[in-house]
Amino acid sequence: MRRAVVAILLTAAPLASAWPATASKPAAAAAQTMPSAASDDIVAVVNGEVITRAEVDNRARLFALTTGQDIAPETLKLLRPQITRQLIDDRLRMQEIQRRKIEVPDIDVAHAIADIERRNHLPAGGLQAKLTGQGVSPSTLISQIRTQLGWTRVLRQELSERGRITPGEIAEQEKIFKRQTGQPQYRVGEIFVAAEDPSRLNDARKFADTVIKQLRAGAPFGIVAAEFSQSQTALEGGSLGWVRADQLDPPVAALVAQMPAGAISNPVKVAGGFDVVTLEEKRTVGSDLATVLSLRQAFFPFSTPLDPANPTEQQKKALAEGTELSKSAHSCDAVEAANKAAGSVRAADPGQVRLDHLNGPMQQLLGPLAVGQATKALVTNDGILVVMVCAREQKNLAAMTREDIANQLLEERVELASRQLQQDLKRRALIDMRS
Numbered sequence: 001m002r003r004a005v006v007a008i009l010l011t012a013a014p015l016a017s018a019w020p021a022t023a024s025k026p027a028a029a030a031a032q033t034m035p036s037a038a039s040d041d042i043v044a045v046v047n048g049e050v051i052t053r054a055e056v057d058n059r060a061r062l063f064a065l066t067t068g069q070d071i072a073p074e075t076l077k078l079l080r081p082q083i084t085r086q087l088i089d090d091r092l093r094m095q096e097i098q099r100r101k102i103e104v105p106d107i108d109v110a111h112a113i114a115d116i117e118r119r120n121h122l123p124a125g126g127l128q129a130k131l132t133g134q135g136v137s138p139s140t141l142i143s144q145i146r147t148q149l150g151w152t153r154v155l156r157q158e159l160s161e162r163g164r165i166t167p168g169e170i171a172e173q174e175k176i177f178k179r180q181t182g183q184p185q186y187r188v189g190e191i192f193v194a195a196e197d198p199s200r201l202n203d204a205r206k207f208a209d210t211v212i213k214q215l216r217a218g219a220p221f222g223i224v225a226a227e228f229s230q231s232q233t234a235l236e237g238g239s240l241g242w243v244r245a246d247q248l249d250p251p252v253a254a255l256v257a258q259m260p261a262g263a264i265s266n267p268v269k270v271a272g273g274f275d276v277v278t279l280e281e282k283r284t285v286g287s288d289l290a291t292v293l294s295l296r297q298a299f300f301p302f303s304t305p306l307d308p309a310n311p312t313e314q315q316k317k318a319l320a321e322g323t324e325l326s327k328s329a330h331s332c333d334a335v336e337a338a339n340k341a342a343g344s345v346r347a348a349d350p351g352q353v354r355l356d357h358l359n360g361p362m363q364q365l366l367g368p369l370a371v372g373q374a375t376k377a378l379v380t381n382d383g384i385l386v387v388m389v390c391a392r393e394q395k396n397l398a399a400m401t402r403e404d405i406a407n408q409l410l411e412e413r414v415e416l417a418s419r420q421l422q423q424d425l426k427r428r429a430l431i432d433m434r435s
Helices: 025-032 053-067 073-099 106-119 126-133 138-163 167-179 198-216 221-228 232-236 250-256 313-328 332-341 360-366 402-428
Strands: 042-046 049-052 184-194 239-243 268-270 273-284 289-301 383-396 431-433
Touching (some): 042 053, 049 073, 073 184, 184 198, 184 232, 184 250, 232 402, 250 273, 289 332, 360 383
């Protein structure tokens, strides 16, 4: 299944950004000390279009910045062959996008970037500033996003009528779902590293091993997947959503059945390459009752980190503003307006959250809170937070509508079409790899 499932866990501590607030000094150092040759050296020619050393190094710097971890320049050098092949795949995709005269408007790219910023609690323009500040050309990520969006439009054309899901197909899936009620279901994320050529398996495995090392050191899975997974799930931060065992590759299904929640797998050999998977949750097919909250939050940022024993005047003012909002706000619109007035440093709408997925203190705080009632002003290290419950529902989150089933089938079909078309483009391409 290829479906976006965004889980945002609200905590009373500072809401941690999935993108590090600042890249660690070792990561920044790695980004700035990439082993280099001349930046205009040609590393590959794809149907007459060149890929330069500078493009490869920029993608490697992006990897270092994304992980926020200490990556030795020697390690990044080892990743160059796989990064080069990813750039070749991207170039082939963009050539096909251009051949079909498909345009990706700048506004669509801007919306995609804004969505990344929203999911990672960055202010508008914060992503570009972060890249520039760490020596990474923003065009590296912009080009990647433009290619992903354009490729989605290519696949829409490619599937055409084959993309239409019939009532009969939906009915068949409903029968399967009913038969499997009570069996395990898994919420899984993936990073797919392509390696169709058997001679390239070693490079692909080295790349997967390095990705795993950084993920286990704390790199955010969703962002790493968005930038480096060669599956269509990259657009959704690697999320497969909720899947049954029969919807996964057999070796992946066998693995997730044994994995604890939160674990990162070793590389799993699948058709066309390697999968790196994380198991987020398990549940029972057909039954997942939960209290779901719709929230709004206002965040009043501190200009400097908080010293509880010696708060600054600005911090005292932020606390006063949060306290006043807590007493006076009687609607979610009021909380959203206050967040905007405070600079929208954090998104006002964190999305729907499950009450039982919140940490203990937040469950105790939000559990009895009435709809339209704000919390007290919550003090964090970097600001004051006020939260309001806008709606509260009891839901069976494991129930699947006919629309859910249709989307699931379509997303599986899109992924298969993507891999098949990519392989066909490679077979027909003239690719000259330079040493």
